[in-house]
Amino acid sequence: MGQKDKPLKEVPIQAADLDTKTSNGIAISAKDKAKDFSSQGVTDNDIFMLPGSDFQLLGFLTAVAALVRLFRIYQPSSVVFDEVHFGGFASKYIKGKFFMDVHPPLAKLLLTLAGWLAGFDGEFDFKDIGKDYIEPGVPYVAMRLLPALMGVMTIPTIFLTLKATGCRTMTAAMGAGLIIFENGLLTQSRLILLDSPLIIFTAFTALAWTCFTNQHEQGPSKAFDASWWFWLVATGLGLGATVSVKWVGLFTISWVGSLTVVQLWVLVGDTATVTPRIWFKHFLARFFCLIVIPLTIYLGLFAIHFICLVNPGDGDGFMSSEFQATLNSKAMQDVPANVVLGSRVSIRHHNTHGGYLHSHNHMYPTGSKQQQITLYPHKDDNNMWLLENQTQPEGHDGPIAGLNAWDTGEPVPIKDGAILRLYHVVTDRRLHSHDVRPPVSEAEWQNEVSAYGYEGFEGDANDFFRVEIVKSLSDGVAAKAHLRTIETKFRLIHVMTGCALFSHKVKLPDWGFEQQEVTCAKQGTLPNSIWYVEQNEHPLLGADAEKVNYKNPGFLGKFWELQKVMWTTNAGLVESHAWDSRPPSWPILRRGINFWGKDRRQIYLIGNPVIWWSSTAAIGIYVLFKVYSVLRWQRGFQDYSNLNFKRFDYEIGTTVLGWAFHYFPFFLMHRQLFLHHYFPALYFAIITLCQVYDFATNRVSALGLRDRPAIGKSGVAALLAISIVVFTLYAPLSYGNQWTQRSCNKVKLLKTWDFDCSVFPAELSDYAIAPPSAGNAQQTAAPVASGANEQKNQDVNVTPHPASEPSISRVEKVEYRDQDGNILDETQVKELEGKVSFETRYETRTKVIDSEGKEIADGPVGREGVAPPHPDVERLPETAADQPEDDGREYPATASPEKDIRKEKSVEKADDGKPRPASEPSEATR
Numbered sequence: 001m002g003q004k005d006k007p008l009k010e011v012p013i014q015a016a017d018l019d020t021k022t023s024n025g026i027a028i029s030a031k032d033k034a035k036d037f038s039s040q041g042v043t044d045n046d047i048f049m050l051p052g053s054d055f056q057l058l059g060f061l062t063a064v065a066a067l068v069r070l071f072r073i074y075q076p077s078s079v080v081f082d083e084v085h086f087g088g089f090a091s092k093y094i095k096g097k098f099f100m101d102v103h104p105p106l107a108k109l110l111l112t113l114a115g116w117l118a119g120f121d122g123e124f125d126f127k128d129i130g131k132d133y134i135e136p137g138v139p140y141v142a143m144r145l146l147p148a149l150m151g152v153m154t155i156p157t158i159f160l161t162l163k164a165t166g167c168r169t170m171t172a173a174m175g176a177g178l179i180i181f182e183n184g185l186l187t188q189s190r191l192i193l194l195d196s197p198l199i200i201f202t203a204f205t206a207l208a209w210t211c212f213t214n215q216h217e218q219g220p221s222k223a224f225d226a227s228w229w230f231w232l233v234a235t236g237l238g239l240g241a242t243v244s245v246k247w248v249g250l251f252t253i254s255w256v257g258s259l260t261v262v263q264l265w266v267l268v269g270d271t272a273t274v275t276p277r278i279w280f281k282h283f284l285a286r287f288f289c290l291i292v293i294p295l296t297i298y299l300g301l302f303a304i305h306f307i308c309l310v311n312p313g314d315g316d317g318f319m320s321s322e323f324q325a326t327l328n329s330k331a332m333q334d335v336p337a338n339v340v341l342g343s344r345v346s347i348r349h350h351n352t353h354g355g356y357l358h359s360h361n362h363m364y365p366t367g368s369k370q371q372q373i374t375l376y377p378h379k380d381d382n383n384m385w386l387l388e389n390q391t392q393p394e395g396h397d398g399p400i401a402g403l404n405a406w407d408t409g410e411p412v413p414i415k416d417g418a419i420l421r422l423y424h425v426v427t428d429r430r431l432h433s434h435d436v437r438p439p440v441s442e443a444e445w446q447n448e449v450s451a452y453g454y455e456g457f458e459g460d461a462n463d464f465f466r467v468e469i470v471k472s473l474s475d476g477v478a479a480k481a482h483l484r485t486i487e488t489k490f491r492l493i494h495v496m497t498g499c500a501l502f503s504h505k506v507k508l509p510d511w512g513f514e515q516q517e518v519t520c521a522k523q524g525t526l527p528n529s530i531w532y533v534e535q536n537e538h539p540l541l542g543a544d545a546e547k548v549n550y551k552n553p554g555f556l557g558k559f560w561e562l563q564k565v566m567w568t569t570n571a572g573l574v575e576s577h578a579w580d581s582r583p584p585s586w587p588i589l590r591r592g593i594n595f596w597g598k599d600r601r602q603i604y605l606i607g608n609p610v611i612w613w614s615s616t617a618a619i620g621i622y623v624l625f626k627v628y629s630v631l632r633w634q635r636g637f638q639d640y641s642n643l644n645f646k647r648f649d650y651e652i653g654t655t656v657l658g659w660a661f662h663y664f665p666f667f668l669m670h671r672q673l674f675l676h677h678y679f680p681a682l683y684f685a686i687i688t689l690c691q692v693y694d695f696a697t698n699r700v701s702a703l704g705l706r707d708r709p710a711i712g713k714s715g716v717a718a719l720l721a722i723s724i725v726v727f728t729l730y731a732p733l734s735y736g737n738q739w740t741q742r743s744c745n746k747v748k749l750l751k752t753w754d755f756d757c758s759v760f761p762a763e764l765s766d767y768a769i770a771p772p773s774a775g776n777a778q779q780t781a782a783p784v785a786s787g788a789n790e791q792k793n794q795d796v797n798v799t800p801h802p803a804s805e806p807s808i809s810r811v812e813k814v815e816y817r818d819q820d821g822n823i824l825d826e827t828q829v830k831e832l833e834g835k836v837s838f839e840t841r842y843e844t845r846t847k848v849i850d851s852e853g854k855e856i857a858d859g860p861v862g863r864e865g866v867a868p869p870h871p872d873v874e875r876l877p878e879t880a881a882d883q884p885e886d887d888g889r890e891y892p893a894t895a896s897p898e899k900d901i902r903k904e905k906s907v908e909k910a911d912d913g914k915p916r917p918a919s920e921p922s923e924a925t926r
Contacts, residue, residue: 036219037267037270039219058156065151077134104302106301157207158683182611183606184606236289264286312330337487340412342404342538344386345535346535356379364450419465420492434497440506445523469483474489485548487548488533490531586663586675648695
């Protein structure tokens with residue numbers, strides 16, 4: 001039989017039965033004080049035993065939630081905001097291409113599964129905001145259905161959670177209604193994003209933990225029974241799922257963990273029923289369910305992640321060579337271990353994962369104008385170098401000339417301190433350095449590195465490099481004494497100038513094909529001047545020679561490396577963003593996020609201010625209560641003898657603690673943050689609001705509302721009614737519906753709400769005039785100087801009017817801007833040429849002209865209509881002339897081999913094709 005809501009039984013206050021007197025409310029008598037670890041005033045709130053009327057109401061609320069969440073889910077029919085990333089990850093999962101993301105894989109795997117079941121083949125790349133889904137036949141609706149249904153499931157979850165805390169059905173319905181009509185949660189749950197899975201798993205964890213706590217507080221009679229175990233295991237499953245969506249789940253783990261410590265501490269104090277053996281049984285049960293189960297889920301999902309991503313992709317540049325060798329086509333055959341004079345080798349940079357020491361038949365545009373030396377992220381013939389001694393080997397008739405001079409006789413190992421020349425096999429030039437500043441990094445401590453000479457040229461002293469083995473990083477005794485493939489880590493010191501061959505996270509401009517810069521640094525950081533040999537060939541090292549290969553890191557090695565890369569990359573997202581915000585602004589809903597804009601419609605992430613501000617007020621009420629109670633406790637008042645006072649503090653304090661754990665850690669983060677990072681905390685804030693209301697109207701007699709239930713019900717109805725009205729006012733921004741400028745301006749309560757009302761027409765009837773926007777409209781290209789925060793190219797769509805109505809015109813111009821957005825004049829641009837790269841940003845401006853030809857509105861659609869994608873999920877390498885050095889490991893190799901080869905060949909075709917040295921033999925080199 002189901003249980004009905006019953007008022008708490010009050011214990012008559014009698015002087016003989018009280019340890020202390022209380023001013024009012026329900027007191028705890030000495031007779032009723034528990035003799036074990038159970039809590040006073042707790043009843044069995046088993047959610048499986050709710051009355052049928054509660055389940056009927058729950059079904060109705062879920063149906064309403066489904067209607068709200070699924071309404072026009074096909075709208076918009078183009079890529080929205082971070083669908084660029086998470087939809088793109090689904091494509092890569094289906095194709096098996098490795099990618100690097102700062103978030104764990106669970107939600108992305110679920111989105112991929114939804115798309116795959118709907119027939120998605122992974123061919124659509126989700127590259128640009130506003131890219132059309134309809135023409136290529138992308139099953140985007142099916143992919144959006146997954147987060148939408150998870151958003152729907154949040155409604156019964158909060159209803160059951162509130163019932164598990166002891167709230168009345170009316171209050172539980174209020175909480176469910178507030179979630180249904182919260183605009184921010186609605187917007188986020190209708191798109192191919194991760195936040196809806198994160199919130200439902202957080203909510204499920206809160207439900208399971210609340211039910212387990214209810215079982216625990218009933219004392220020894222409930223310990224270790226089926227229901228106790230069920231909810232403890234469910235909590236572990238919820239924790240595992242939550243942390244496997246985003247690392248925000250660590251905050252949920254911290255919340256549950258802190259409350260677990262409190263429970264175990266209370267058990268220590270129960271000397272009547274809890275023996276040391278039973279206490280350890282409690283501890284081990286919690287350890288297994290709350291640590292082992294979540295960790296197993298987390299590891300298992302990464303195992304699936306690695307199974308799915310077996311091919312090289314644009315994310316393998318983040319990973320070590322050992323990791324990359326586990327991917328298809330990246331694996332390497334065993335190679336000779338000993339590196340000897342005459343070996344044809346590829347030399348790889350140890351630290352930045354930028355790739356191989358590389359050269360190609362293209363010259364620096366400035367400096368010495370000799371042949372470029374770069375770091376290239378893919379295997380290529382231009383990565384091959386022949387290791388020569390500083391002098392030719394002696395034969396019977398004198399020095400043996402030619403490149404094959406070391407191919408006969410005994411192999412000569414290259415020892416620590418040996419002086420070498422590195423001959424580029426493809427272009428017949430040697431690695432070279434001199435006292436010339438590099439074209440990009442023009443610091444005094446940086447020298448240019450080039451390839452110099454021609455076939456048959458003996459070279460000069462600036463070709464000499466000394467091998468300096470870094471013994472602390474080399475693997476094995478032999479690798480510390482002489483060069484061994486893979487095992488020896490070494491520096492190449494330029495003999496004439498003393499600088500070390502060096503590379504860092506700076507890309508060359510277009511003339512260098514955006515490959516990574518290589519210089520010779522006199523003061524370079526040690527990690528960025530370390531190299532090792534990967535490929536090694538020599539005629540004297542046959543099949544019987546000792547062979548080596550990369551060590552297989554195994555699953556745990558790959559897992560741990562990926563966790564470190566995720567952490568480093570996530571922490572490195574510090575650039576500002578057009579729509580970022582800081583934690584102090586979230587509880588007051590100071591700013592939203594522009595998601596999408598097209599056809600004079602807009603999607604802007606903004607919460608329901610009534611729900612947002614009232615939930616924040618509830619948090620404030622509890623904080624004031626806590627301060628008040630602590631002050632009174634210090635003054636000797638016995639308020640905690642009042643049962644309702646005690647339960648209010650514990651029950652609501654538990655929820656506020658959950659809010660705090662999901663909110664305050666963001667203050668410690670210097671990375672980019674956005675409004676949606678507050679959503680898990682908002683969920684706990686809404687629960688707090690409902691609990692405070694339930695105590696005020698149903699459990700505290702001093703306010704007089706408990707005996708007047710009509711007032712409490714009226715309050716619920718009023719709050720929900722106001723929330724629904726406000727929800728409808730902002731619904732056009734949530735759904736991307738038609739709207740008018742007048743309606744938009746009326747609801748813009750704060751100046752910091754930066755959705756642009758001018759993008760909407762004056763009247764709804766105007767939507768019938770303008771045709772759908774042309775997705776292939778030509779865009780205006782405005783190059784932007786690459787700097788601290790580079791905007792990605794984005795496809796911005798605008799709504800053109802028919803040619804017969806000249807009410808909208810396009811303004812096309814080219815502007816050069818620095819990293820701060822300042823416009824550069826022609827002189828400044830000329831000074832920067834060759835020093836920085838220019839990245840193209842597409843921006844379309846729309847002018848609305850009245851009948852007299854006067855401009856009504858003008859603004860970049862890039863801000864009004866389409867939000868730029870933020871790098872919340874991926875860290876791209878930067879190009880800068882002077883940036884502080886670091887280890888660079890958070891930056892990937894950037895270009896695909898096809899793209900780089902295509903670029904190089906396009907330049908080669910423009911050349912006359914005749915081989916010639918970078919410098920004439922008679923020209924002295926510095």
